[in-house]
Amino acid sequence: MDHVKALAIKGVMTLLFLYVVLTLGFGVSFLNVLIVTIVLGAVSYLLGDLYLLIKTTNSVAATADVGLTFIIVWLLGMALTGLGTGTMAGAAAISAVIIALGEYFFHIYVVYKRLAVKKRLKAYMY
DSSP states (O other), X not given: OHHHHHHHHHHHHHHHHHIIIIIIHHOOOHXXXXXXXXXXXXXXXXXXXXXXXXXXXXXXXXXXXXXXXHHHHHHHHHHHHOOOHXXXXXXXXXXXXXXXXXXXXXXXXXXXXXSSOOSSGGGGGO
């Protein structure tokens, strides 16, 4: 049940950030933002929050989220929206930075709830 709650928190956070950047900033439809949110949430929760966060620090995992978010938003955004490569890359870059900031605090929640068991508990804050 804790994973469902964590995924819901992550989903709402990601949807809100992507809606503001992609829909309000670049005119991407809400349905496309929802699709990107679902794909990004599933991939980043498994890879970043449950795997990488355990093996590294919060800062490393949040930095990895920048790259992962950029790639997923950029490629999926181009496939779904028809926006140009450069335009979608800019939208993806803005989205990646904003989402990574949110992910930094989400990682603290994940570790606090012991959803990802830390081997180095002291390191999760840095």
